[in-house]
Amino acid sequence: MYDDVVAINETHASASENSLSIDGLLKPLKLPFGRDMYDHLLSQLEQSIPWQQDSFVSFDRRFTIPRMQAWFADDGLQYRYADNLMHTQPWLPELLQLRQIINNATQCEFNAVLATLYRHGNDHVTWHSDDERELGYAPVIASLSLGATRCFQFRHKENDTKGEISLHHGDLIVMEPAFQHYWEHQVPPQPDVLEPRINLTFRRVYSEATY
Numbered sequence: 402m403y404d405d406v407v408a409i410n411e412t413h414a415s416a417s418e419n420s421l422s423i424d425g426l427l428k429p430l431k432l433p434f435g436r437d438m439y440d441h442l443l444s445q446l447e448q449s450i451p452w453q454q455d456s457f458v459s460f461d462r463r464f465t466i467p468r469m470q471a472w473f474a475d476d477g478l479q480y481r482y483a484d485n486l487m488h489t490q491p492w493l494p495e496l497l498q499l500r501q502i503i504n505n506a507t508q509c510e511f512n513a514v515l516a517t518l519y520r521h522g523n524d525h526v527t528w529h530s531d532d533e534r535e536l537g538y539a540p541v542i543a544s545l546s547l548g549a550t551r552c553f554q555f556r557h558k559e560n561d562t563k564g565e566i567s568l569h570h571g572d573l574i575v576m577e578p579a580f581q582h583y584w585e586h587q588v589p590p591q592p593d594v595l596e597p598r599i600n601l602t603f604r605r606v607y608s609e610a611t612y
């Protein structure tokens with residue numbers, strides 16, 4: 402069904418230019434906000450989110466992840482990331498409002514958000530798909546970027562197709578289910594970037610009883 406995904410080797414595009422949609426798998430959306438609102442959100446969230454630098458254990462060694470995170474979700478929802486149970490924070494008012502707006506814009510019912518703070522260009526996230534069991538069979542994820550422009554790269558799991566886009570302050574992209582199924586993505590280190598970036602990925606998490 403998705404075999405007709407076009408080759409986008411070394412594509413360089415910006416989500417805000419609306420120029421990229423890998424056959425609808427990665428869709429740019431526009432929220433009805435101006436730059437002031439994104440500036441406000443960035444400084445507000447940077448200060449008010451209780452950022453944590455999480456760690457995980459692999460082969461008896463503990464690794465600290467190269468970024469800060471916080472997990473917000475409706476009551477009773479649990480989420481494991483790299484086998485670590487995320488500590489759930491109560492929703493902040495700004496995030497609840499944003500969720501409402503993004504739910505309306507996407508016609509989805511997101512009930513959780515993973516907030517990530519890349520303090521500078523050395524903070525990053527390596528190749529992965531967001532395909533944990535708790536996200537159900539066909540996860541849609543809406544991702545809002547604030548602050549420094551960072552590169553978002555993706556590669557197909559079964560062939561050499563790969564591409565990248567720049568995500569700017571205020572860019573919103575929707576990752577459709579097949580994106581997690583067939584592709585991996587990463588935000589690589591960019592040591593020349595000195596400014597922080599916040600990324601919010603709105604997700605729908607299913608409770609244990611339903612998956």
Ligand SMILES: O=C(O)CCC(=O)C(=O)O
Nearest residue numbers: 515526531553588600602
């Ligand atoms: O920072 C980004 O744009 C992507 C973050 C990401 O891949 C994730 O939170 O799963």
Ligand SMILES: [Fe+2]
Nearest residue numbers: 529530531586
């Ligand atoms: Fe991801």
